Structures are given as structure tokens and as C-alpha cells.
Amino acid sequence: MxxxxxxxxxxxxxxxxxxxxxxxxxxxxxxxxxxxxxxxxxxxxxxxxxxxxxxxxxxxxxxxxxxxxxxxxxxxxxxxxxxxxxxxxxxxxxxxxxxxxxxxxxxxxxxxxxxxxxxxxxxxxxxxxxxxxxxxxxxxxxxxxxxxxxxxxxxxxxxxxxxxxxxxxxxVAIPGTVPARARPVTGRLLVASVARTVPWKRMDHLVRAVADPRLSTAVRLDVFGEAGSHQGELEDLVRELAAPVYFMGYTEDLPQRLAGYDLLATAAVQEGFGRAVIDAAGAAVPALVPNAGASPELVIDGLTGLVYDPDDPWDLVAALTDALLDREALARMGRAARALAEAWYxxxxxxxxxxxxxxxxxxxxxxxxxxx
CATH class of the missing domain: 3.40.50.2000 (Glycogen Phosphorylase B;)
Structure with a gap:
């Protein structure tokens, strides 16, 4: 029965x-x-x-x-x-x-x-x-x-x-076709992150990375998600470092919004799954994730995205630099990420x-x- x-x-x-x-x-x-x-x-x-x-x-x-x-x-x-x-x-x-x-x-x-x-x-x-x-x-x-x-x-x-x-x-339900890429013409590497602004998401690590002088004029980070307990501190950090970071708030059409980005980045080391990685894959966008928690289960390093050492801030900066210098590789990884999501997730x-x-x-x- x-x-x-x-x-x-x-x-x-x-x-x-x-x-x-x-x-x-x-x-x-x-x-x-x-x-x-x-x-x-x-x-x-x-x-x-x-x-x-x-x-x-x-x-x-x-x-x-x-x-x-x-x-x-x-x-x-x-x-x-x-x-x-x-x-x-x-x-x-x-x-x-x-x-x-x-x-x-x-x-x-x-x-x-x-x-x-x-x-x-x-x-x-x-x-x-x-x-x-x-x-x-x-x-x-x-x-x-x-x-x-x-x-x-x-x-x-x-x-x-x-x-x-x-x-x-x-x-994760992904769109039947890749959403149209509507992105601002900035010349920058456009990076998205999806997280409530709470401490365990470690968004401050991403803010500090894109504020690095080697990246700050060439990268932009947009953060999607509800404001959490850490929002005020993060906004203060963005102002202090003059970091190219923008808080976009919660969105109902996340896969469509992510289609305008080159890369998704995460920083949490206790992520139980990391749905945003698959949401991004549905838009043919690869992910940059820490080698901790469930994140490396969702990303095949060098094939569907990039994996960095969460204990080494320079490794995160280096990974973002690699992404900045090879947009074609990002596009290839995005296509592979979508194929993996369609096959398994x-x-x-x-x-x-x-x-x-x-x-x-x-x-x-x-x-x-x-x-x-």
C-alpha cells in the first residue's frame, strides 16, 4: 500500500x-x-x-x-x-x-x-x-x-x-532554455552572490576580495537575498573599503536575473546544499565556491566552476583574477554546469x-x- x-x-x-x-x-x-x-x-x-x-x-x-x-x-x-x-x-x-x-x-x-x-x-x-x-x-x-x-x-x-x-x-527546477543574457555594459567581471546577510554566509570575505586593489576597478559584486542581521555591518564594510558591491534584495526571478552575470560566488563553509549554485547553472553561469561543506559536491573544479581554499583569502582573490582574465573559460564552464544540473539536480x-x-x-x- x-x-x-x-x-x-x-x-x-x-x-x-x-x-x-x-x-x-x-x-x-x-x-x-x-x-x-x-x-x-x-x-x-x-x-x-x-x-x-x-x-x-x-x-x-x-x-x-x-x-x-x-x-x-x-x-x-x-x-x-x-x-x-x-x-x-x-x-x-x-x-x-x-x-x-x-x-x-x-x-x-x-x-x-x-x-x-x-x-x-x-x-x-x-x-x-x-x-x-x-x-x-x-x-x-x-x-x-x-x-x-x-x-x-x-x-x-x-x-x-x-x-x-x-x-x-x-x-532544483531550472528553465527549459537558458534565459536571455541581459547585462549592463560595464566591461567589468559581473559576479553575483545569493545569500541572506547573516554571519554564517561569510559575505564579508567576498566584499574584502572584490575590494582588493587588483580587482576593485575590474569586478562588480551584486548580492541577492533578504537583509539579515549582518546587513548593516556589511554596508559599513563596503563603504569603508570602497568596495564595488551592491545589495539587490530578494528577487522572485532569480535564474533570469543570474543570466546577466559571468560568475556566481559563495563563501559559506557550512552550506548544506547551496541551491544558488544550481540556480546559476540553469542560467549557464558557473560558480566559484569554497572547498568546504557541500559546495565542492556541486562544482567540478575547472569544468563546471572553480573551487578555492576558504582559509586563504589570497586564493579567493586569485580565483577571481583567473575568472577575470578568461571569460571564454567561464562560458564553457557555464554550459557544462547547466548540462550537469539537467542530468542530476x-x-x-x-x-x-x-x-x-x-x-x-x-x-x-x-x-x-x-x-x-
Missing amino acids: VPHVVITWVTTARGGAENSVLELADNLARLGPNVDVVWWRHGGPAASPGMAARVHDVSDWDSYRQTLTGVCRAAGDRPVVVISSHRTVAADALLAPHARVIPVVRHVVNANQVLRVIDPHDGALVERTIGDLPWDVLAGVPVWVGISHASSASLRQHVPRARYVSTIHNG TPGRCAAQYLTLVMGQRRISRELEAAR
């Missing part, structure tokens, strides 16, 4: 993770299962309409609790699988005790990293390290998912009580892997029980 699938999500901002969750729900529903999405707006956006999955948009703990228990009851005798996240897994495990809960961790976690999670007893958004999650509640969760090999490896290292960890890379492939995991829940549980 095909399980009824419920996907839960707590959104606190507009970003790539929100898009990935909705694309997963839509594509999973197209493969056959009944899919409900319980979408808790906790300061973030409403869910997009017009999906194959049923979306329940809620705005508080009582509504979340009632909606989740309601859709689980509505499944009747059909088994229920809840695809959760680190934020909601404990709450979901308590609210749906007869369902199989699969938490998806969208970070590269470490022992001291503070995560924002829903308290399963009162619905408050609280801060916890991975080790401080309520593992008495989570002991029965048989399978965890990391959205990259780096994410899964961090779970195996820091969450030994996560008994089985599977890796399922995100899927598709929403259909991602949904098919989740469906395989959903259908195998009973077998996995039996294997884990036998191994005890």
Missing part, C-alpha cells in the same frame, strides 16, 4: 530551502502518493498555490498541531510518512505517533551549532544544539536524511543516535529518491530492529 505523505515546514524567511520543499511536494505528488504540506508561516512567506500537493497554510502552534493530526487521521488505514525537518521532527513525532517520521537536515551540523527548533510541548521556537534535541522522543525515528554527502557525514559524526542516514541531494530525481525511501520504511525499520 502506498503511504500517505505529509511534509511539514516552518518558514522564517524567504530562501532556497522554501523553494526546495515546495518543489519536492509538487513532484512527489505527481509520482502518485497523496501529499499534504503543513506550512507554518513563522515570519516567512505563504506557500505558492497551484501545486499537485495539498497545502495547508497555518500561522500558529494550535493550527499546526490540529492540521497535522487532522491530515494524519484522514489517511484512515493507509500508513502515513511525515517528511519533517530538524525544526519540527520532535513535535511531529509526538503529534503523529503512529506515523513514520523522516527528518531532513538542511545544514552541515557540528556539536556547538545552535539550531532553531520547535519545542514539541508548547510550539515555541527555541535554540538548541543537535545534542540537546529531545532524543528520548527521537529514539524511534529510524531514518534521517542529509541533503548532501557533507550534511549526512556531519549527522553521522555528531548524531550517533541517528541510526540510519540517507543522502538525497535537493532537486532535477526535482523529479529528488522526488523519486524520497519515494523510494518512503516505500522502504517498513523494511528499514525491520532491519534496524534486527540489528539491535
